[in-house]
Amino acid sequence: MSKLRWTTQFMVLAIANLGFIQVLKTGIPCPFFYCYACPAAAFACPIGVFQNYAILQQVPFYAIGVVGVFGLALGRFWCGWACPFGLVQDLVSRLRGRRSQDLVRLPRVAWTKFAVLVLAIFLAWIALDTLFCKICPAGSLFAAIPQRFVSTEFSFGTFFYVHLATLAVVLVLFVLVGRFWCRFLCPMGAVLGLFNPVSILKVRVDFDKCNHCEECLSVCPAKIEKLEDIQSCTDCTRCGRCMESCQNDAIKISASLKR
Amino acid sequence: MKAHSLLFIRLILLLAFIGLVAGFVMSQYEDVRSMVITICVSCIGLGG
Numbered sequence: 001m002s003k004l005r006w007t008t009q010f011m012v013l014a015i016a017n018l019g020f021i022q023v024l025k026t027g028i029p030c031p032f033f034y035c036y037a038c039p040a041a042a043f044a045c046p047i048g049v050f051q052n053y054a055i056l057q058q059v060p061f062y063a064i065g066v067v068g069v070f071g072l073a074l075g076r077f078w079c080g081w082a083c084p085f086g087l088v089q090d091l092v093s094r095l096r097g098r099r100s101q102d103l104v105r106l107p108r109v110a111w112t113k114f115a116v117l118v119l120a121i122f123l124a125w126i127a128l129d130t131l132f133c134k135i136c137p138a139g140s141l142f143a144a145i146p147q148r149f150v151s152t153e154f155s156f157g158t159f160f161y162v163h164l165a166t167l168a169v170v171l172v173l174f175v176l177v178g179r180f181w182c183r184f185l186c187p188m189g190a191v192l193g194l195f196n197p198v199s200i201l202k203v204r205v206d207f208d209k210c211n212h213c214e215e216c217l218s219v220c221p222a223k224i225e226k227l228e229d230i231q232s233c234t235d236c237t238r239c240g241r242c243m244e245s246c247q248n249d250a251i252k253i254s255a256s257l258k259r
Numbered sequence: 260m261k262a263h264s265l266l267f268i269r270l271i272l273l274l275a276f277i278g279l280v281a282g283f284v285m286s287q288y289e290d291v292r293s294m295v296i297t298i299c300v301s302c303i304g305l306g307g
Contacts, residue, residue, distance in 0.1 A: 019295065027292030036295045037303050044291045048302075052294055062287035065279030072272050133302040144303035151305075160304030198268055258266045 001240045005080070009087040016084055018042040029063045031070035032083035033181075033188045035136065037143035039150045047117075047187050048133055051124035067191060075199030076192045077253075079182050080237030085138045086182060092174040104176040108223040109184060110193075110234055117187035134159045137181070140167035179221045182237060193234030201255045203230050203238055209250035216242035216251060 016034045019025040019042035030043035037048075046067050053060035070078065079086055096103065120132035133139055140163035148154060173180040182189050196202075205227060217224060220242055222235040230236060230251070243251040300306065 022296075025292065025295045027288040027290070027295065029291065035303075037298045037300075039298070041295055044295050049291055049294060060287065060291075061279045062283035063291060065276045065281075065283065068272065068276030069280065072269065072276060130299065130302050133299065134304070139303050143298075144305065147298065147300070147303060147305060154300060154305035157301070157304045157306045159301070163304050198265065198272065200269065257269060258263070 001244055005239065006090075008081045009084070009090070012082040013084045013087060016042055029066045031067060031074075031078040031188075031192065033085040033138050033186060034083070035133075035139040035141075035143040037133075037139060037147065039143075039147055041142075045138075045188075046191065047120060047136075048130060050121050051130045051132060054121050054125040055128050055130070057125070068195075071192050071195030072199060074201045075196040075238065076189060076234075076236060077199070077201055077238040078192055079186070079189050080239035083182075083188075084142065085186075086179065086237070088141065089174045089179050089181060092171060093178045095175050102177045106177055106183075106223070108225055108235060112184045113186050113190040113193070116185050117190040120187055132187070135162055135166050137163070137167045137170040140164060179237070183222060183235060189237075190234070196234050196236060197232035200257060201238065201253065202232075202259075203236060203240075203242065204252050204254055204259065205230055206250045206252070209248045210246075211248055211250075213247070215245045215247070219245045 012032070016030065016032075017038070017040040019038075020040035024042050026042055026044075028043050029046040029049055031046075033047075034041065034043065034045060035048070036043065036045045044063070046063055049060050049063045053063070123131045144160055144163045148156075148160070170181060177183070210227065212227065214227070216230065217227065221239060222237060224230055224233055224235060230242060238253055240253055243253060
């Protein structure tokens, strides 16, 4: 499953960059965290869209609808299997070598990413500017740095260096704490996390088979603390490591309209 | 959550979101596309 997840993540990264062909630059908000200021971006970043509509003092009904459909279908599966910024975090985590445990162990805190989401939209509405974009580390990596190489006529502004600083900080944090951005700061993860309890695709635990060894919790990158929370908590990215670790085959990722 | 209530919630949400997309795609799709095409250079700290 691990190989399949890597393959999917790289494939989505390639698809997200199909915008190098101009006609493939679409107005579809993507269900993952990828900057639409990237020279080759094919989709719109929903957080960027929400901020722009906040500046216009309008409601982004179309973007809410698209993200809602994506979220309702798969929840945070997008974070674990598709997000290019999640892929970056997974790649950086490999610098720890064979150590799967975080170098710094932090408890699960669910509310911080929701605070980032609310703050990003509120600040755009108040300041009439996309302030979150100006410090976004995904924007640094996928847009600011590549754009500078593609278009050399641009000069460096203050926020270019702010971008580099935020990127450097989060890269260090990714080495220390696995999926730090997803766990604590990602506003897109907050949006998709709201759908985890009702999404059609879910991680389902068969408690008749479970012997409560809690091996699944010990390998969980989202640091979920209770077996009951696996199925519906806002932090689960459906990465499937719990499923792989379960000796009793009690955990499945499956789709169902009724359950 | 009981199976039938979860099914009901999912169907209501799905209809609501599809309704939003269908209702606003004509008026907002091009706005969103223009955000992808017109790169916000100030957002990423680059200047002209």
